Amino acid sequence: MQKVQFERNSAAADVIAAYYRRTPKLYVHSFGCQQNVNDGEKIAGVLCDVGFSMCSKASDADMIVFNTCAVREHAEQRVFGNVGALKALKEENPKLMIAVCGCMTQQKSVVDKFRQSYPFVDIVTGVNKIDLLPKLLCDRIAKRRRVLQAPDDRPDIVEGMPLQRGCTFRAWLPIMYGCDNFCSYCIVPYVRGRERSRTSAEIMEEFRSLVAQGYKDITLLGQNVNSYGKGLEEKTDFSDLLAILDAVPGDYRLRFMTSHPKDATRKLIDTIAASEHICHHLHLPVQSGSDDVLARMNRSYTAENYLGLIRYAKEKIPDMTFSSDIIVGFPDETEEDFEKTLELIRTVRYAQLFTFIYSKRGGTRAAAMPDHVTHAQKTARMARMLEIQDGIVAELCSSLLGTSQRVLVEGPGREAGIMTGRLDNNMIVEFPCTDESLAGTFCTVHIGAAKGAVLKGALEA
Numbered sequence: 001m002q003k004v005q006f007e008r009n010s011a012a013a014d015v016i017a018a019y020y021r022r023t024p025k026l027y028v029h030s031f032g033c034q035q036n037v038n039d040g041e042k043i044a045g046v047l048c049d050v051g052f053s054m055c056s057k058a059s060d061a062d063m064i065v066f067n068t069c070a071v072r073e074h075a076e077q078r079v080f081g082n083v084g085a086l087k088a089l090k091e092e093n094p095k096l097m098i099a100v101c102g103c104m105t106q107q108k109s110v111v112d113k114f115r116q117s118y119p120f121v122d123i124v125t126g127v128n129k130i131d132l133l134p135k136l137l138c139d140r141i142a143k144r145r146r147v148l149q150a151p152d153d154r155p156d157i158v159e160g161m162p163l164q165r166g167c168t169f170r171a172w173l174p175i176m177y178g179c180d181n182f183c184s185y186c187i188v189p190y191v192r193g194r195e196r197s198r199t200s201a202e203i204m205e206e207f208r209s210l211v212a213q214g215y216k217d218i219t220l221l222g223q224n225v226n227s228y229g230k231g232l233e234e235k236t237d238f239s240d241l242l243a244i245l246d247a248v249p250g251d252y253r254l255r256f257m258t259s260h261p262k263d264a265t266r267k268l269i270d271t272i273a274a275s276e277h278i279c280h281h282l283h284l285p286v287q288s289g290s291d292d293v294l295a296r297m298n299r300s301y302t303a304e305n306y307l308g309l310i311r312y313a314k315e316k317i318p319d320m321t322f323s324s325d326i327i328v329g330f331p332d333e334t335e336e337d338f339e340k341t342l343e344l345i346r347t348v349r350y351a352q353l354f355t356f357i358y359s360k361r362g363g364t365r366a367a368a369m370p371d372h373v374t375h376a377q378k379t380a381r382m383a384r385m386l387e388i389q390d391g392i393v394a395e396l397c398s399s400l401l402g403t404s405q406r407v408l409v410e411g412p413g414r415e416a417g418i419m420t421g422r423l424d425n426n427m428i429v430e431f432p433c434t435d436e437s438l439a440g441t442f443c444t445v446h447i448g449a450a451k452g453a454v455l456k457g458a459l460e461a
Contacts, residue, residue, distance in 0.1 A: 003199075004131070006046075006160040012134035013050040019141050020062060020095070026052035027061035031079060032069025034257065035221050036102060038163075038172035040067045042130045043101070045162035050134045054164060059089060061096070063137070068102035070187050072359040076104055083118060090120040097137060099123035101130070106151045106191035109362070115148050123147045127191060128154040128177075131161055153193050159202055169408075169440030170217040171210050175203050175241065179223035180230075181260060183287075184298045184365040185327065185358065188223055197228050200236045200244060211250040216408055216440060217422070220245075220256040226263035239271040246275040251442070253408065253424060254278045258285060262300040266312055273316045280317050281351070281426040284309070285325035289344030290337035293330050296369065303344055310348050321396070321425040323352035328385060329378030330358045331371035338381050345388060351396055351427060352453070353389045357382060390452070397427070397450035404446050404460060405429065411439040421445065429455040 016024065026047050030040030043065050044054060058064050066083060069075040083100060090096050098121045104110045106126050114124050122140050125132070126149060140147050157177065165171060178193040179186075203220075210218055220242075222228060228238040236244075238256075246254060254277045259268075261284055272278045284306070288294050291302045313320050326341060345353070357378050360367045407421035407429055414420075419433040421443070431445050445457040 002156045004156045004158045006131050006158055006162075008049055009134040009138075012138045015138045015141055016051045016134070020051075023051065023053050024062035025055040025060055026063050026065070027055055027058045028065045028067065029058070029082070030067040030102075031075055032071060032103070034172055034219065035174065035223070036067055036069055037166070038174055038221060039102065039127070039130060040065075041163045041165050041172070042161045043067055043133065044164035046130055046133055047137075048164055049162045058086065062093075063097040063099065064089075065099045065101065065133075068100060068104035070103035070107065070110075070191050070361070072356065073361070074359065076110070079104060080113075083114075083121065087120050097122045097140065099125070099133070099137075101125045101127065101133075103127050103188070103191040105149075107187075107363075108151055111148055111150060115146075119146075121146070121148075125149045126151055126154070128156070128193065131158045151191075155193060155196060157196055157198055159198070169215055170219075170410075171215045172219055172221050173203065173206055173210065174198070174221045175225060175238075176222040176228050180227070181224060181262075181300075182298060184296060184369075185330065185361065187361040187364055190363055192223060195224070195227060195230055197230060197232050199232060200234060200241055203241065204244065204248075207245050208248060211248055211252055214440075215252060216442070217253045217255065220254070222256075223258065224260040224263060225256050226259050226265070226268065237267075239265065239267045242268075242271050242275070242278060246271075246277050250277075252277055255281070255426075257283045259283060261286065261306045261309065264309055266309070269309070269313045269316050272313075272320075279424050279426065280320045281323070281424070282313060282320060283323045286344065286348075287325060287327050288330065288333075288337065289341035290333070291340075293333055293337050296332075296366070297327075297330065298365070303340065307344070307347060319425065321351035321427065322348055323354070323426065324348070324350050325354045325356070326385070327356055327358050328382045329373050329375075331366055331369035331373070333358075333373055342385060342388060345385065345392070349392050349396065350389065351393065351425065353385075355382060355385060355389075393453045394450070397453065397455055400427075400447045400455060401450065402447065404444050405455075405457070407431075407443050407445045407457075409438040409441055409443055412436060423455075427455060428453065429457050431457045431459055433459055 030036045068079045176197040178195045179189045180195045409421040444460040447457045449456040
């Protein structure tokens with residue numbers, strides 16, 4: 001791993017200015033996870049650094065960048081569909097530049113498909129080359145031919161890239177990149193590369209800057225934050241990093257994702273319990289409650305290992321809430337396997353549950369596993385799971401009725417005259433209010449009702 005310091009590409013800025021002869025407009029669309037959202041902010045920052053200005057509609061843009069996700073097949077099909085729809089814009093504006101980057105384009109088959117079936121796409125590049133986008137655009141302009149890069153593994157960490165953050169009070173802060181776990185169903189290690197941690201000094205510098213700028217909700221990002229520090233000369237683990245950041249004074253909340261259960265420790269729970277700013281919410285993806293399925297997934301823990309940490313967290317932090325990811329219908333999941341997952345859900349009592357029917361990803365070990373579970377069986381299991389989860393969420397919400405909660409106001413709700421906000425424990429609350437200037441501030445809301453997973457309340461004076 002090598003650290004690279006970002007430098008503005010002045011030559012690229014000159015080429016872009018000469019090509020457009022005005023301030024060109026940029027549209028960036030990121031698909032997928034929070035890491036991709038942060039990557040999209042860097043894409044916008046790097047390109048605005050060489051002369052672009054942002055716009056909110058693809059139809060207004062001089063350059064369109066799709067930052068892609070490869071976790072599930074559906075996500076890839078969405079990208080292909082959305083890129084296909086850009087053909088008409090390219091015909092109307094031949095100078096329009098279309099670029100595709102991100103996790104999808106780390107797969108040779110995807111690059112080949114763009115080469116053969118999408119001739120109007122100008123640039124295809126990988127997930128770790130955001131800082132090189134101005135150069136690639138200049139190559140496209142100067143050579144008058146498409147730039148489609150074959151996937152490669154670039155292990156560098158590029159520090160100092162400019163960002164165009166999408167929110168004035170919520171920020172994403174990557175602490176590491178890549179993944180070494182190779183879960184049998186997951187494409188991420190193949191497209192994001194091996195684990196690489198930023199130094200605590202680099203993280204602290206960015207974190208202090210965010211607090212000083214007034215950000216109220218800061219989320220540390222990594223494919224597996226609990227393995228932070230591996231490969232660094234300094235002996236700082238993730239719990240140590242959390243404690244260091246939490247010591248920074250200010251009125252803010254600190255979150256993190258994603259944790260892998262095999263690396264989550266009691267030290268992590270103790271750090272949260274002793275902290276001032278770390279939210280009392282833990283996203284801990286279990287994927288299945290069956291030890292047999294977990295073994296075939298290569299998750300490296302058992303259901304009892306997982307529940308042991310949950311029990312410890314509940315003991316140390318009684319108001320802690322939990323969320324998780326669960327895959328329904330992993331190859332040859334039996335009814336008994338599925339019942340064990342339901343039992344785990346009943347035991348943990350998640351506040352949020354992100355559920356997915358298994359999606360085969362080419363190149364992973366699970367893709368070659370026999371699977372005799374029908375799609376109808378998988379969808380029926382999903383429905384049963386969601387029914388149980390809905391009941392748990394209703395009970396959790398009911399337990400907060402009549403209480404007053406500190407809420408970070410996020411903005412207008414789904415209905416006119418309603419604002420929405422988030423509790424420390426990640427639960428959503430809606431309340432009557434027309435003062436949109438409250439977005440990004442903390443308020444106290446009295447909880448009076450709940451509808452589904454959403455709490456309903458009223459502002460307190």
